[in-house]
Amino acid sequence: MSVPVYGYVALSGLLFLIGAIGVLVRRNVLVILMCVELMLNAANLALLAFGSAHQSLDGQVTVLMVMAVAAAEVAVGLALIVTLFRHQGATDVDEVSLLKG
Amino acid sequence: MFELILFVVFAVVALAAAIGVVAQRNVLYSALLLVLNFICLAALYVLMNAQFVAVAQIIVYAGAVMVLFLFTVMLLPGKRIEVAGRRLPGQTPLAILLALALGAVLLLLLGGSLVALGRPAHPAITVGNVQALAEVLFTRYIWAFEATGVLLLVAVAGVVHLLRSGPRPGAPR
Amino acid sequence: MLQYAWLVLVFPLAGVLINAFFGYRLGRRACGALATVAVALSFLWGVGILAGLLNLPAEAREVHLALWDWIVAADLHVGLSLLVDPLSVVMLLVVTGVGALIHLYSNGYMREDPDYARFFTYLNLFIVGMLLLVLADNFLLLYLGWEAVGLCSYLLIGFWYQKKSAADAGKKAFIVNRVGDFGFALGIMLIFATFGTLGFREVFERAPVTLQAGGAVATAITLLLFTGAIGKSAQIPLYVWLPDAMEGPTPVSALIHAATMVTAGVYMVARTHVLFALAPVSSAVVAAIGTLTAIYAATIALVQTDIKRVLAYSTISQLGYMFLAVGVGAYAAGIFHLTTHAFFKALLFLGAGSVIHALGGEQDMRRMGGLFSKLRVTGITFVVAWLAISGIPPLSGFFSKDEILAAAYHSGNVPLWLIGLITAGLTAFYMSRAVFLTFFGDSRVSHEAAHHLHESPPTMTVPLAVLAVLAAIAGLGASAFNGFLEPVFEGAHAAEAGGLPEAALIALSVLAAVVGIALAWLMYQRRAIAPERIGARVPSLHRLLYNAYYVDYGYQRLVVRPLHALAQWLARSFDLGVIDGIVNGVPALVSGMSRRLRGWQSGYVRRYALSLVFGVVIVTTVALVMVRTI
Numbered sequence: 001m002s003v004p005v006y007g008y009v010a011l012s013g014l015l016f017l018i019g020a021i022g023v024l025v026r027r028n029v030l031v032i033l034m035c036v037e038l039m040l041n042a043a044n045l046a047l048l049a050f051g052s053a054h055q056s057l058d059g060q061v062t063v064l065m066v067m068a069v070a071a072a073e074v075a076v077g078l079a080l081i082v083t084l085f086r087h088q089g090a091t092d093v094d095e096v097s098l099l100k101g
Numbered sequence: 102m103f104e105l106i107l108f109v110v111f112a113v114v115a116l117a118a119a120i121g122v123v124a125q126r127n128v129l130y131s132a133l134l135l136v137l138n139f140i141c142l143a144a145l146y147v148l149m150n151a152q153f154v155a156v157a158q159i160i161v162y163a164g165a166v167m168v169l170f171l172f173t174v175m176l177l178p179g180k181r182i183e184v185a186g187r188r189l190p191g192q193t194p195l196a197i198l199l200a201l202a203l204g205a206v207l208l209l210l211l212g213g214s215l216v217a218l219g220r221p222a223h224p225a226i227t228v229g230n231v232q233a234l235a236e237v238l239f240t241r242y243i244w245a246f247e248a249t250g251v252l253l254l255v256a257v258a259g260v261v262h263l264l265r266s267g268p269r270p271g272a273p274r
Numbered sequence: 275m276l277q278y279a280w281l282v283l284v285f286p287l288a289g290v291l292i293n294a295f296f297g298y299r300l301g302r303r304a305c306g307a308l309a310t311v312a313v314a315l316s317f318l319w320g321v322g323i324l325a326g327l328l329n330l331p332a333e334a335r336e337v338h339l340a341l342w343d344w345i346v347a348a349d350l351h352v353g354l355s356l357l358v359d360p361l362s363v364v365m366l367l368v369v370t371g372v373g374a375l376i377h378l379y380s381n382g383y384m385r386e387d388p389d390y391a392r393f394f395t396y397l398n399l400f401i402v403g404m405l406l407l408v409l410a411d412n413f414l415l416l417y418l419g420w421e422a423v424g425l426c427s428y429l430l431i432g433f434w435y436q437k438k439s440a441a442d443a444g445k446k447a448f449i450v451n452r453v454g455d456f457g458f459a460l461g462i463m464l465i466f467a468t469f470g471t472l473g474f475r476e477v478f479e480r481a482p483v484t485l486q487a488g489g490a491v492a493t494a495i496t497l498l499l500f501t502g503a504i505g506k507s508a509q510i511p512l513y514v515w516l517p518d519a520m521e522g523p524t525p526v527s528a529l530i531h532a533a534t535m536v537t538a539g540v541y542m543v544a545r546t547h548v549l550f551a552l553a554p555v556s557s558a559v560v561a562a563i564g565t566l567t568a569i570y571a572a573t574i575a576l577v578q579t580d581i582k583r584v585l586a587y588s589t590i591s592q593l594g595y596m597f598l599a600v601g602v603g604a605y606a607a608g609i610f611h612l613t614t615h616a617f618f619k620a621l622l623f624l625g626a627g628s629v630i631h632a633l634g635g636e637q638d639m640r641r642m643g644g645l646f647s648k649l650r651v652t653g654i655t656f657v658v659a660w661l662a663i664s665g666i667p668p669l670s671g672f673f674s675k676d677e678i679l680a681a682a683y684h685s686g687n688v689p690l691w692l693i694g695l696i697t698a699g700l701t702a703f704y705m706s707r708a709v710f711l712t713f714f715g716d717s718r719v720s721h722e723a724a725h726h727l728h729e730s731p732p733t734m735t736v737p738l739a740v741l742a743v744l745a746a747i748a749g750l751g752a753s754a755f756n757g758f759l760e761p762v763f764e765g766a767h768a769a770e771a772g773g774l775p776e777a778a779l780i781a782l783s784v785l786a787a788v789v790g791i792a793l794a795w796l797m798y799q800r801r802a803i804a805p806e807r808i809g810a811r812v813p814s815l816h817r818l819l820y821n822a823y824y825v826d827y828g829y830q831r832l833v834v835r836p837l838h839a840l841a842q843w844l845a846r847s848f849d850l851g852v853i854d855g856i857v858n859g860v861p862a863l864v865s866g867m868s869r870r871l872r873g874w875q876s877g878y879v880r881r882y883a884l885s886l887v888f889g890v891v892i893v894t895t896v897a898l899v900m901v902r903t904i
Contacts, residue, residue, distance in 0.1 A: 003108040003148065006215040011112045011145075013207060015119050015138075017200040022123035024196035024884055030128050030174060034135050037166070038119055041142055044158075052149045053218045057237045061245075063154050064238065067161050068249040072256035074166050078173045079260040085177050094189065097877030189878055199887045206894045210901065 008049035015042035027092050029084070033077050040070050108148060115141035132170050139163040153231045276326045276337050279358050282366060283405050285315040289398040297391025306384070309394035310377040313401050317370035324363050332761050335360055338411055338475060345414070352472055357411035361762045364609060364755075365408035365541055368616045372533045373401050375737035379624050380525040382733035383631060393433060393523070400426035404534055408541060412472040413462045416542065420458070420506065423535045424451050430530060431522040443518035450515040454505015461498030468495065478548040487552045496549050496556035500563075503539030507593045509567045514826055516590055520582040524627030527582060532589045532623050533616040540596040540612050544605045547763060551603070561601025561682075565690045565697075568594030570823075572700040576707070577809075577819045580637050581626045584708050587822075588663070589619055591697060595678055598694060604681030605763040606756045611674035613755070614748050618662040618671055621741040625656035628730045628738065629712060633723045639708060644717035648727050651735040653713050655742035660709045662745045664702035665787040673749030676783050683779055695786050702790025710798040 015038060022035030044063045051059015081091065088096055118138035125131045139162045146155035238246055289312030297305045327335050340355040356362075377397060384390055403422025410416035432444025462472065468491055469477050469484060485492040503509070508516035519531045530536070543550060543560060550557050568591045575587035592615050599608030630637055632649055646653040662669040665676070675698060683691040717724065729735070774782075796802045809816040818824070 002104050004216075005218040006212075007108060007112070008145070008149070009211075009215055011115065013204060014116060017204050018116070018119045018123055020203075020887060021196050021200045024199075024880055024887065025193050026123065027880070028128055030170065030177075031122070031131050034122055034131055034170065037135065037162070038122060038138065041139065041162070044154075045142060045145065048146060048149050048151050048154065050218075052151070057234055060151050060154050060234055061238050061242050063151075064157060064234075065242075065245060065249055067157060068253060071161060071166060072253050074169060075256050075260050076263075078169060079263040081173065082176070083263050091177060093879045096879070100875065100877030189880060192880060192884065195884060196887075199884070199891055203887065203891050203894065206891060206898055210894060210898045 005049050005053045009046055012042045012046035012049065015039075015045065027094055029081050029091050029093055032093065033074065033081070036077075037070065037074065040066060104148060108145065111141045111144045111148075115145070128174050129171075132167060132174060135170075136163050136167050139167070150230065153234050276323060276358055277339060279319075279323050279337070279339055279356055279409070280341055282316045282319045282323070282370065283402060283409070285312045285319070286398045286401040286405070288312060290395055290402060293391050293395040293398060297395060300391075302385075302390050303381075305391050305394055306377075306381040309398050310374060310381060312398060313370055313374040313377050316401065316405070317367065317374050320363065320366045320370050323358060324367065327358065327360065327363055335761055340411075349470055350466070350472075352412055352414045354415065355411040355473075356409040357474055358409070359762055360758050361541075361544060361609065362408050364613060364759065366405060368613050369401065369404045369408060369534050372616050372620050372741070373404075373529060375740055376525050376529040376533075376620060376624065379528075379627075379734050379737040380523075382731045383525050383627055384523065385731075387523075389433070393430075396426055396429050396433070397526075397529070400430070400530060400535070404538075407538055411474055413465060413474070413477075414472050416545075417458065417462060420502070420538060420542075421455065423530070423538065424448065424455070424506070427451075427519070427530050427535055430526040431519045433522055433526065437521070440521040443515075443521040447515040447519050450512050451505045454502045454512050456501075457498045458502025458505075461495055461502065464491070464495050464498060474545070478546075481548050481552060485549075485552050488554055489552075492549060492553040493555050496546070496553040497559065499542065499546060499549070500539075500556060500560055503542055503597075504563065505539075506542075507536050507539030507597070508590050509539070509563050509594065509597060510570060511825075513567065513571065513590050514829060517583055517586045517822070520580075520586050524582070524623060524630060527586070528620045528623030528627065532585070533620040536589065536593060537596065537612045537616070540593065540600060540608055543597070543600045544609055544763075547600070547603075547605050550600075557601050557603065559601075561598050561685075561687070561690060564594045564597025564599075564601050565682075565693050566594070567591065568598060568697045569693050569700070570594075572697045572704065574819055574822045575704040576700065577816060579639055581629065581639050581642070581708060581712060582623075582637055584639075584704060585619070585622055585626060588622075588701065588705065591701065592619065592663075595675065595694065595697070598682055598690060599678040602681050602685035602687065602690070604678060604685075606759045607674065607677040607681050609759060610752060610755050611678055614662070614670035614674040614745070617741055617748055618659040618669075618745040621655060621659040621738060621745050622663070624734070624738055624741065625652050625659065628652040628734055629656075631730055631734070632727055633719065634726070636720070636723055639711040641718050641720060641723075642712045643715045643719065644713070645719075645727075646713040649713075649729050651729060651738060655735075655738040656713065657709065658742040659745050660705050663705055664791060665698055665783060666791075667784060668749060669746050670744075670749035672784070672787075673752045676780055677752065679783050680776065680779050683774065695782060698783055699786035699790040702787040703794045706791045706794030707798050710794060714799060 019035045019038035019042060022038065023032050026032055026035065044066055047059045047063050047066070049059075051057065051062075084096065085091060090096060115138050118134045118141065121134040122131045122138065125134060139158060143155040143158040143163070146152075146158060289309050293300075293305055293309060300308065327337075337358040338355060339358065340353045342354050343351070344354045345352040377394075380393070380397065384393055387393065400423055403419050403426055405419070407416055407419030407423060410419055428444045428448040431447050432441045434440045435444075465477060466472055469480055471477060481492075485495075505512045516531060516536065520527050522531070550560070571587045571590035571594065575584050575591065578584045578587060592611070596608045596611050596615070599605070599611060629642065629645060629649065629652060632645070632652070633642065636642070658669070662671040665672045667673075679691055679694050679698070682694055719727065797805045821827070
């Protein structure tokens, strides 16, 4: 007996919300980036679930694209974090609030 | 039945790992829990008959991306453990409240149609999953594929530039 | 050949672009030479077009060239299309021919001006605009050229903008022309509303069917068009800008304010003769205003002392002649007079410029005299132009003026003819007065001016000589000219009525000229009748004429001052109160609001992320509500 689609989608939604809470709550930049990855993966899960529900390979292709984009995003994000650390000596986002109005 | 048990096990572990990522104070533990989450997701992908994506998930995410994360964690000599201290009043309760609200709205919005979707059927393919995927990827999605390649190249160039031009650590500002 | 007619526009346009961007880098000589060659090439190309046109049978000499679509909006289709027919070719040749000579002349005249590149850019731009005007195949393109030449006129009158009088004169010309152009624009709109098209061919083909002859619409359209002509061609009551336009450099006065631009009104009336033929009332108005302007300006010219002002009023008067011609239906005669006038009036202006140049800027004829022996070429060519404009046979002015007077006589309107005849005598008189005061008699030149009195350089005298030849012999081609224009003005012949025989009319007009010259000779050469004493006998009349009937004062009092007062009042009450209130109030409101909003901009990324999620919740909730309600 296979698992219904809503099971996967519900799991995806829960993971997404946990990731979102992490982005909002955590102060460490690295963890925030990890939570973003968590959200991306949740989206991937939903894509695959919908793709298989519609018997289509498009979901899988999109997931591959998302992975490539996520890899690029992580590389650039980590480079930014390193640069930020070099300039500010901080990994805490709350210490970087130069745009205060 | 066996499939359902596998799903429940992996889903529970994935959720627990995700909560751990958010709740854990030590960055290193967060990273390792994230790897666990990725592996569980890969297993779920296999359940959905997406073997190639599952392998890519393991190699790209659990392998390459997470190694990169861990290296950065090791490289930065800052505090690995987040110190308690509230700078933004009400941020955490507000965040949880909003997340719950979003979940509720999404459930109301999509719940009915999701149940109607039924169970995932296996795509009607005669060849292997990898071959079928490759056929779609290199025909219909060839431009998106090429664009992704360009994007990766640009990302590499950007990263090299970012890390070359900044001041050395410890250099006078 | 004919399908490449648009090349005449390209040469001066290239001149404009090159001189505008690289003029000063090219240097004075190259810049002037480039501008001159551009116009000369246009002229040569125009000759080619003429040859191409002559090769066609007479009735096929009307070529419409649609280059590309300019405006396509709903029912409005306006093409960038050119019309090549005898009328436009004549105008094309006059504009580029006289234009090229005046460009050449400017090389000498503007030799010491530091702003040479700007000057030649404007001058070439004027040629482009004028060619667009005469070659246009629809009313809107004609209007475009019309406005372009108006702009160049403004720029060139105020060329020496450091001088307040020049800047004011430029503004005056522009504003007075606006009044006329407003009517012109209304006329074009009315044409579009009536015919649904602006193309010449379509409008003229449909006009006899659509418009009722002598009806209100036909009269309204033609009167509105003529309003534009009144402004551009300086007729009563909008002539006031032209005398002031003499503040510009003299070559400009010659090219724009004597030979070409001011005749655009005449050209336009001739071009739309099909419409005017359907509106006899408008034609009568055209003839009446032309005649009135002719004698009115001529009387003012009698007593002016500034040589350029005499020529300016003379131009207004001669333009009145042209309108008299087109008003009585003698279109070919009007265009012929336009052509000969372009030759001799440009020559007069360029001669005057040469005199002014030689005297170091002196324009007052009371401080000239006896210059004939010093300025040989200028003197001889000026005399030729004088005899031509006075109407002495066999010079060109005689033929064209006589044709107009004959047409006026045969139109059955004897008063018009009589006034025209008197004006001819007045013209001969004031031009003779100018010549005698300037070139003959005793020298009244101031000492230092006399010291470096010199003939102008060849770049200035060659155009004078060429124009003198043209002014002398152009009249001999009268019948060929009329025959060439014949197909354009088909069915618009001046009525041939009985009355005095042709020879008597000629004799009368020659007599008028001779009397005028003789009187001036007695008064200013022989001093048999002292002009001062006549002036002293009727001082009020002299003052009236000298001040141009006080029209400028009248305008000042009746129009300018009330408007100025209104503007002042508006500036104080409305501008300071309402406009400035809005202008200052908006930023005050914005800064007050932003001072409050600034608190939200905390600088904390996590706060921004929180508001982002908040936004997502809002959007999904809206989606939910919409899904549920549908």
